[in-house]
Amino acid sequence: MNDPVNSNFENRGPAMANMNISMSPKSLGHLVPWAVAIAFFFLFPERLGQWTEILIWVLFTISMDLALGYAGIVTLGHAAFFGIGAYTAGLMSIHVTGDPIIGMVAATVLAGIAGLITGMLILHTTGVTLLMLTLAIAAMLENWANRATKITGGDDGLQGMELGNLFGIFEFNFFGVTAFWYALGVLFIWFLIAYRIVRSPFGRSIDGIRQNANRMRAIGTPVWWRLVVMYGVSAAMAGSAGALTSYKTEFVGLTVLQLLTSGIVAVMLILGGQKTIYGAFFGAAIYIMVRDTAAETYPFLSEAIIGIMLILVVLFLEDGVMSVPKILRRRPKKAAE
Amino acid sequence: MTGATSIGLSVENLFAGYGETVVLDDVSLDVPAGGTLAVLGRNGVGKTTLLTTIMGFTTRHNGSVKLDGRAIENDPTHKRVLAGIGYVPQEREIFPSLSAEENLLVALRPGGWSVEAVYELFPRLAERRRNAGNKLSGGEQQMLAVGRALVGGPQVLLLDEPMEGLAPVVVEALFDALAKVRDESGVTMILVEQHIDLAIEFATDAIVLDRGKVVWRGTTEELGADEAMQASLLGVGVEDGG
Numbered sequence: 164m165n166d167p168v169n170s171n172f173e174n175r176g177p178a179m180a181n182m183n184i185s186m187s188p189k190s191l192g193h194l195v196p197w198a199v200a201i202a203f204f205f206l207f208p209e210r211l212g213q214w215t216e217i218l219i220w221v222l223f224t225i226s227m228d229l230a231l232g233y234a235g236i237v238t239l240g241h242a243a244f245f246g247i248g249a250y251t252a253g254l255m256s257i258h259v260t261g262d263p264i265i266g267m268v269a270a271t272v273l274a275g276i277a278g279l280i281t282g283m284l285i286l287h288t289t290g291v292t293l294l295m296l297t298l299a300i301a302a303m304l305e306n307w308a309n310r311a312t313k314i315t316g317g318d319d320g321l322q323g324m325e326l327g328n329l330f331g332i333f334e335f336n337f338f339g340v341t342a343f344w345y346a347l348g349v350l351f352i353w354f355l356i357a358y359r360i361v362r363s364p365f366g367r368s369i370d371g372i373r374q375n376a377n378r379m380r381a382i383g384t385p386v387w388w389r390l391v392v393m394y395g396v397s398a399a400m401a402g403s404a405g406a407l408t409s410y411k412t413e414f415v416g417l418t419v420l421q422l423l424t425s426g427i428v429a430v431m432l433i434l435g436g437q438k439t440i441y442g443a444f445f446g447a448a449i450y451i452m453v454r455d456t457a458a459e460t461y462p463f464l465s466e467a468i469i470g471i472m473l474i475l476v477v478l479f480l481e482d483g484v485m486s487v488p489k490i491l492r493r494r495p496k497k498a499a500e
Numbered sequence: 501m502t503g504a505t506s507i508g509l510s511v512e513n514l515f516a517g518y519g520e521t522v523v524l525d526d527v528s529l530d531v532p533a534g535g536t537l538a539v540l541g542r543n544g545v546g547k548t549t550l551l552t553t554i555m556g557f558t559t560r561h562n563g564s565v566k567l568d569g570r571a572i573e574n575d576p577t578h579k580r581v582l583a584g585i586g587y588v589p590q591e592r593e594i595f596p597s598l599s600a601e602e603n604l605l606v607a608l609r610p611g612g613w614s615v616e617a618v619y620e621l622f623p624r625l626a627e628r629r630r631n632a633g634n635k636l637s638g639g640e641q642q643m644l645a646v647g648r649a650l651v652g653g654p655q656v657l658l659l660d661e662p663m664e665g666l667a668p669v670v671v672e673a674l675f676d677a678l679a680k681v682r683d684e685s686g687v688t689m690i691l692v693e694q695h696i697d698l699a700i701e702f703a704t705d706a707i708v709l710d711r712g713k714v715v716w717r718g719t720t721e722e723l724g725a726d727e728a729m730q731a732s733l734l735g736v737g738v739e740d741g742g
Contacts, residue, residue, distance in 0.1 A: 364605050364606060364608070367598055367602050367605065367606050368606040370595070370597060370598060371595045371598060371606050374595050374596065374597065375593055375595065377557060377577070378589070378593045378595070379578075379606070380576070380577035380578045380581075381555055381557075381577060381581065381587045381589070382581060382587075382606070382607035382648055382649070382652055383578050383581030383582050383607065383609055383652050384578055384606070384607075385576075385578045386578065
């Protein structure tokens, strides 16, 4: 009974039956990340910038979880959608309207459309081929943004964003209070959407596609089309995260499109744990806190510390931080045998 | 359950295989609506390839596959399923991370069997609905594989050695259920089987494949009387066992 594959699914029950988050003691755990986020707002107001950054990366990591974790779409190009979102939100605020809601919607929709179109082009491939194509698309976009200085500001970044007030009331300012709550609100909406998607029959069929695409075809599932839709949703979510990052700093630099950005989000996902959605919270929070703490204490070693942490996690926590409770639960059983 | 009128499936001059390799060498067959065809033969003669080619997983070099007279050989796999073909693969291929019920739900199509109807056919699955796919016994997995094909609303069911590795009592229950599906819903069936006696009992017609060619065809009654052919098939069966 110690089959490692089997034990992953113990006591889980069918995911679809748990569609509604009820108020049983067990499901109160769902409130923890949100309670922690809000508590930190009051406890550490001086670290609000860091917390907003974490929320944004949580959102980006959930989008990666949908694509890489659930759908098994191997990608190192998700920065493309993050960047499209960031630049769209930035450009909207300069040329069209400073309204952060309209800008957010535009960024989300445009990134989603980009995901659908590129997904249609590349999702008939798998594995390394797919990985290369996602890389290529992100690299092309970055190169274009670098050259199109008149539109994007190129290497200097996009400057002169003029943000209006959120709902016409809350000002985006130096203190970052509005940016924090906006990020938390957008994350919460997307979280609910993602949570529902992965438990819907559509989400379960995506799970099946990752495990055995041909078998899904043999029960009548249009595999390619399903993957394209999931990729589009994931891209839209990444676009929202990109828009949030531009609102937070009121600046968009080329880094949002860089390979490193795609890499970091993949690292956060692996760190936290794939196919859990909640793993994104741990992955993003741990990564950013370790990075910032290391940078403060050992400025020259911060990258090395992150690297060592990642190696330790993949060596000893194959399924990321989210697998810790499961491992602890298994220990006593082994001792009893 | 579907009360739809049955439809048949025919294969004409089919050449197919993997890449350049030809496994099926000019295979033709015709299963009338509501009929049951047993596909017999030794290991490696192309029985499974015949089914996977009907599903569209192999390289087809020539020939046609017709469902109810309509050519489907150029359709992508999922469209063949929507057109009315159900496939129960030899490996069963239950999704391990999905519960038994989810394995059915992802395959559910309008016009197909309901999940409840599958549970009625296989009460055992109802008891195991919340178990993950890889927590089911071989027999339960096979029931689930059949159920997963049924919720897609098939009018032609392709069964690849469904009894392989199952206990006799399970084999009996499964055959009873399949007979019920056929007799009550008029589902046309193609059954690949190693056990001749089971095939003769269950099917109305049979073909025998050898090296990708049809070397014998007739009714199962005729096959029951043809001791020479049975012996050649059985002889291999003994070889397989040893």
